[in-house]
Amino acid sequence: MLTPPGPASIPTRWGTGKHVDIKNVFVLGLDELNAETLNALPHAEEYRFHQLLTPDELRTQDIQLRHLLAAAERQLYRFEGTIDAIIGYWDFPVSSLVPILCQRFGTIGPGLEAVVKCEHKYWSRLEQRQVIDECPGFGLVDPQKATTPPPHLEYPLWVKPVKSAGSTLAYHVHDQHEFQRAMRLLRDGVGWLGEPFQYILDHLHAPAGIAASGQGCLVEEAVSGTQVTVEGYVQHGAVHVYGVVGSVGYPGRESFLRFQYPAALPANVTERLTQVTTRVIGHIGLDHSTFNIEFFWNEENDTLTLLEINPRHSQSHARLFQMVDGVPNHHAMVSLALGRDPALPRGNGRYRIATKWFLRRFSDARVRRAPTAEEVARVEADVPGTMIHPVAQQDQLLSALPRQDSYSYQLADLYIGAETEDELIDKYERCVAALPYELEDTADTDVENVH
Structure with a gap:
């Protein structure tokens, strides 16, 4: 559950015969899905996660930075307990608000200029070009x-x-x-x-x-090849890579079909990705921060091309790391903000591979029928190792969905763990076949069942 704004009612916890300090961790745009994942972290009993501004306040079509910053500061100043960490896993404006608020409230976090050097796509390219050749x-x-x-x-x-x-x-x-x-x-x-x-x-x-x-x-x-994402963190100037996630596109489309962890790459390619990542992050000066860097690997000519740098980890990958390694990548974010060891385990999870699938539609439509919570729970029970997160809701126009890519609309996210890739695909197809979406094309009255 999300902790509402207000004073901490339990400043310490007793249970093992020793005093345990509860750390108040403020999460910009904390949502239910990620709250559940955060509360599965190691030592979660030592943390109290507080929502700092709502997702609706932050993910709007009219982003007023000054007002958002003032609202966040008001909430923090009114809090009667200690402010031990301020974190966020969303893109802009969260990614820029985190370093500003950390500086103002004296918590550990990255510097704003280094964050902007990563996020400003042109400025980032200028910085990359100074230390690597792997950019277009x-x-x-x-x-x-x-x-x-x-x-x-x-x-x-x-x-x-x-x-x-x-x-x-x-x-x-x-x-x-x-x-x-x-x-x-x-x-x-x-x-x-x-x-x-x-x-x-x-x-x-x-x-x-x-x-x-x-x-x-x-x-x-434009470049081509296998798209992968390097996930890591930097603490006291030392860059660490803890995983590489593969990205698989819809055939013949510009949109992602799924993220898959771990990516199926030769060991020497993973090592080169780590080397390029270390040089770039070190040059930009990002510190006390998670990051993810997207690359293309062209297998035919064995070349790497850096696509973009994000000065945050990917919350989309949190469940994948949890399924495979036993701990979500949120662990690194929280640990960095509290000055603790951010290292993640390897291979301690229930599954050998895990994916986040994107169920999409490539033309606009109105959702005549979306799965109910009970129907989603039934599919999850019938197909073990799955978690389904509907995005499009009943009676919603797909073109009204926020933050879609330029070529498709997202109906649902499906997180699936398995032992083999064939098993992953089979589970995905079973889930999609069982989800009762009905879509009405905006051009006429035909209804399409998405199977």
Whole structure:
């Protein structure tokens, strides 16, 4: 359960004959799913997790950084107990609020400038280029003015805001016509995160060309291969990698089908990923923080390409680490914030491999029928090692869902553990077949059963 704002009613706990200090840990945007995972951490009896602002307050279409910061500060100042840690696992604005609040309330956390160097896609590329060769050609454009990409780049290209979340407003373009269409879409949408991100940039001493670019767009050469995510943390300047997660796309689509842990990679590729990660994170100066870095590995020519750096761990992967290693990756985040050892175990979980599947629809629709809580529980009971989290709700228009990628709409997340990949796929197909979604196409009255 979520702990509501207010004074700590139990400052200490007794149970084993010794005094145990309860640490008050404030979690920006704490939700029920992650609260359950956090409470499964080792030594969870020593923590009290408090929701700091609600997910609805933080994940809105009108992000007012100044107001969010003031609301968070009010809640913290009114708290009568100790403030031992301030953490968050969501993307912007949470990722920027964490270092600001940690600095103001004297808790352990990363520096704001290092976080922004990771999150600002163009600034991050400039930093990466100083220490590694594993990045594509790139450039910066103003979507309000640009009609062509930078002249040194060749199609196909990716165009995306310098600050985005969850692949929102990211477009794969193959020619001039598609580039200009992407610019039109970005002109209307880039301000959603761009305006509040500019507020953060205004409070940093960013270099020329970066300071006023909060609503700019990164253009970079498209690369291909197996997409993987390196998960790790940095403490006192020492970079540690604790896992690599594979990303599998829908065939012929730009959207993810599933995340799979551990990724099926040769040992030498994992070692190279670790080396590149260590150089980049060390150069940027991120410290006392979890991170995840997305890469492409092209098996044909055995090359790595760094896609992006996130100065936080992925909450999407928490259940996967819990299933395979026995402890969710939230452990590193909480331990870092409390100055403890963030190391995670290996292979202590119930399953050999685990996945997060994304059940998607690739055209808009209204949800005529969504699974009830009882129906979801029945499927989970019938298919062991599964947890289903519906995203689209009954009577909801899919295009109204927040933070979707540019090519699909998410109906549900399915977390599945198994011993083999074939077993994973079989469990997923059984779950999907049993989930009673009915969708009404927005163009006509036909109903599609998603099986």
